[in-house]
Amino acid sequence: MKLSEAQQKFIQGWGQLGASWGINRTMAQIQAVLLLSPKPLCTDDIMERLQISRGNANMNIRELLSWGVVYKSFIPGDRKEYYYSEKDMWELAKKVSRERKKRELEPLVRILGEVKSVEGTSEEVKEFRKVVKSAGSMAKRAESVLDLVMKLDENIFFKWMGKKK
Amino acid sequence: MKLSEAQQKFIQGWGQLGASWGINRTMAQIQAVLLLSPKPLCTDDIMERLQISRGNANMNIRELLSWGVVYKSFIPGDRKEYYYSEKDMWELAKKVSRERKKRELEPLVRILGEVKSVEGTSEEVKEFRKVVKSAGSMAKRAESVLDLVMKLDENIFFKWMGKKK
DNA sequence: CTAAACTTTCAATAATTTCTGAAAATTTAA
DNA sequence: TTAAATTTTCAGAAATTATTGAAAGTTTAG
Numbered sequence: 165m166k167l168s169e170a171q172q173k174f175i176q177g178w179g180q181l182g183a184s185w186g187i188n189r190t191m192a193q194i195q196a197v198l199l200l201s202p203k204p205l206c207t208d209d210i211m212e213r214l215q216i217s218r219g220n221a222n223m224n225i226r227e228l229l230s231w232g233v234v235y236k237s238f239i240p241g242d243r244k245e246y247y248y249s250e251k252d253m254w255e256l257a258k259k260v261s262r263e264r265k266k267r268e269l270e271p272l273v274r275i276l277g278e279v280k281s282v283e284g285t286s287e288e289v290k291e292f293r294k295v296v297k298s299a300g301s302m303a304k305r306a307e308s309v310l311d312l313v314m315k316l317d318e319n320i321f322f323k324w325m326g327k328k329k
Numbered sequence: 330m331k332l333s334e335a336q337q338k339f340i341q342g343w344g345q346l347g348a349s350w351g352i353n354r355t356m357a358q359i360q361a362v363l364l365l366s367p368k369p370l371c372t373d374d375i376m377e378r379l380q381i382s383r384g385n386a387n388m389n390i391r392e393l394l395s396w397g398v399v400y401k402s403f404i405p406g407d408r409k410e411y412y413y414s415e416k417d418m419w420e421l422a423k424k425v426s427r428e429r430k431k432r433e434l435e436p437l438v439r440i441l442g443e444v445k446s447v448e449g450t451s452e453e454v455k456e457f458r459k460v461v462k463s464a465g466s467m468a469k470r471a472e473s474v475l476d477l478v479m480k481l482d483e484n485i486f487f488k489w490m491g492k493k494k
Numbered sequence: 495c496t497a498a499a500c501t502t503t504c505a506a507t508a509a510t511t512t513c514t515g516a517a518a519a520t521t522t523a524a
Numbered sequence: 525t526t527a528a529a530t531t532t533t534c535a536g537a538a539a540t541t542a543t544t545g546a547a548a549g550t551t552t553a554g
Binding site: 188189190216217218219220223243 | 514516523
């Protein structure tokens, strides 16, 4: 298979994965482009590679920077900003876990805390309390799994998983 | 807090969580309604509760059934189908893991297998191979984590996590 | 059978999300 | 400073995704 074709497939597949996990497809594709590039790229490179507008490129690069999975790089004698991706997949997984935990799990936990104070003794209220309690406990568990994943390094994690690296 | 208000908040929050994980908001809300109901509900109950059309309700119920997180229930002497949710959050988490692994991780793994055969010795090709290899290894790891989660029961998992139940 | 009860489908429409491109803001070299 | 280079913003447009509702399909009681 030719490189360009293979790259295209990878970028598409990565974008698809992102999209089905609630991440903007273009954002995931930009990250794929940066992952595949041996050297940092500027906004124009990315615009050209993915055939997208400056606004779109800028917005999504910004988002990737805020997730901490893409970094800025400055090239001496060039005013443009260049970007490169975190290439350690383990580090990437940790950062994505951290971000999603913050953005999605925590809001649910907050709501669960609020609604715990529901009044009454009817069957519906009992059912409600039960569901809220078990959802809360599951969310806490998920948080601790993510915390653990984020704290351990790859080696220790896989040793702990009982698999060879 | 009053039950109706609390339920409303829970349904909204659950829908939000679903939406940010790439699950149709209404689908998640229907599941929340069923989670909170002490008894099975029919399509009309759900339509009324969420103020949605019959088509929409039917489509999303169908999807929930296909994920295996909602079951059908028949009430003697009634021709309508009734639905109830899997209420064990651990079971729910396992089923969602299984479904997402199948729907999203597997396609990526397939693509990675395809593009592995890229030809050449340039730096870009080397970089490409490296990225594909580490993405593949991460995907396999993620799959084994999910497999493990799906195989273990809640007790064993949390013991293994070093936390009390 | 027949018809009522119920479920499913799907084309049209609505809602939401993403993208564009040009203008505004910012940065920096000189 | 000044002005060229670059980045950011954002209103409108385009694309995508979700929803409706009515018609078609299915099932079952009688």
